[in-house]
Amino acid sequence: MGGVRTLVVWCPDWPLVAAGLCHRPAAVLSAGRVVACSAPARAEGVARGLRRRQAEARCPALVVVDHDPSADARAFEPVVVAIEAFTPEVEIVRPGMCALATRGPSRYFGGDDTLVARVAAAVDERLPPGAPACRVGVADGRFAAERAARQGRVVRSGESAAFLSGFPVSTLGHVELADLLVRLGIRALGQLAELPTAAVLARFGPEGAAAHRLARGLDERPLAARIPPLDLTMVAELDPPAERLETAAFVAKSLADRLHAALAAQGLTATRVLVEAEWEHGERLGRRWRLDGTGGRATGALADRVRWQLDGWMTGSGGGAGAADRPSGGLTLLRLVPEEVRPDDGRQMGFWGGDRAAAERVARALARIQGMLGPDAVVTAAPAGGRSPAEQFHLVPWGERPPAPTDRGPGPPWPGRIPSPSPATVHLAPVSAEVADARLSVAGGPWSAVTAWAGPWPVDERWWDDAAHRRRTRWQVVTVEGTAHLLSQVGDRWEVEATYD
């Protein structure tokens, strides 16, 4: 069971391509450090992370520009439009890189290799002349796919772990953890993957466990990432329609802030947001942005991405065919849909670091117990559908995403469901009981008189499946001592399913 099969398109040196400087020795600076440089500059010895003066010393002819993420995003828009011809579910990781799930398109176009060739050809067509060719890779999970894209290869299904095993642990992007692993002699992802899960969790905590999952070619499972309730969608109607980017961007900013505040009020943060826009003449455009890591948490990050996107649509510069795709007329409606959210553990600081510190302590203590007793030893409950008290909740190992049905409200009605209040004790294995002459004996114990009873709730479940077919009648029974039980009658046998104690 690997991660979701993902295709990643990577356009190297994107900030340079966007600035139109990819064929000259040039570097893009942010906060005084080189964040990207062109191939000619790299040949002269310029590298990421250098200071401006160091870079200029190595390459005197270096052209230096400041980083303009908005221009990057604007220039990337035609590329995304080209990829969108293959699937509507394109996810922009950052300007210069986007990801898509290959399951549908791959089948349609006849395999991963054909899809890669077609996507690469379509993207290269849209790149400005002189730009380095894009690289496309496919693998299980986004992390492996990003690595594969850098090498421009297709990793066969199930081989992601083997593919990743040679990479150094620093590729995980977690500096402190990588440092620690190297000092312990674990240099490659393959070595990390070989360690037992419980041991990694016990020694390195939840972060280590996430890294371990990545190293094994699985998806990083975010702590309870889930589809958010509908009411978090933020809509702004613009009347009169906004013709100019500045007006639209102003609306976008306040909308993004509102969404951020609404999510923060529920202690959530969005990891993927769909930006949708409607235009005067009825066009509708939508684009998904991924907001990962610390960058996505800041209030401004979402507003920035929405503005970049609007810029891409409204200015439509960058690619040659941009003008044709530009919507006619002004912007009439802007909608932000948080498609994936997860609990925001980076905020909600109490006094003296209260809640965050408490949650971290809890995570450490539970990781220790899971390390000793196995991951399944610690569980949390997630609501699920069902009739009996035992079926109404799933127990999920701590730290794992609850199964899908919990994402959807109360679910279908369950006729024959035992009404609340629910019993506080639900026996793991039903306890045998005997009932005779309005008296009850539990597990061969003494007889006690039944003073009141209610029911029956007849249940005939899974009649289509011989093995799982269950036909029973449930009763609530109160004995003279004041104890209430939930009894179930299967044929002429009686069982205590739960006790209201």
Next chain:
Amino acid sequence: MAGERLLPVLPTLEPLFPARGLRRGSVVSVVGSTSLALSLLAATSAQGSWCAAVGLPSLGVAAAAELGVVLERFPMVASPGRAPGAGGWAWVVAALVDAFDVVLARPPSHVKGADARRLTARARERGAVLVLSGASGAWPEAVEVQLTVASSVWEGVGRGHGRLRGRRVEVVAGGRGAAARERRVELWLPHPDGGVRGIAPCTNGVDIAPCTNGVDIAPCTNGVEGVVDGRRAHARRVVS
């Protein structure tokens, strides 16, 4: 919830505790009712505390949620290891006491005196509350507050009709120190409308159902109506 010396309990449960809440670092024992033990966690869990359960494989999660425990902050270690030492019951409880505000635990059949003393000291040092649920003899040490369900009467169910709706219980609180004086409180556990509510003690044999806002514990003033503060409009008679 880091700084307070006292973790809140539901207003109706306050009279059971001399400090009117769960004092950090104390050990509380609940005998005879899992739902009473769960309801001790409700108020503090709702206010953001982390609670955990150990050794209760048959805990009714639906009941916990109905009584007000926030399930996202309520991990459970259903079955700790059998053997003593690392992974055993005492080890797991000690690990949880380090990190959680409240640990609900059912002791195994006999806990060693040394383990009990160590856990009591650990809870005091870490400022956690250890709530023990189960039979009274299982814990060899003295506890600060012990709650026992003395009687329980189910309402809403007849001889073949109705269904379980609410339960009236009488809880007896004892303990040591300031808690040594015996206190008795009558409660709806659960109330027919959900949650835990108080019942005013009455002397004339006519029970007065509590008003619906859930805060009334008032002594009888005239022997008939158990609700004061102008809330008697809410009072509902239940013929016992």
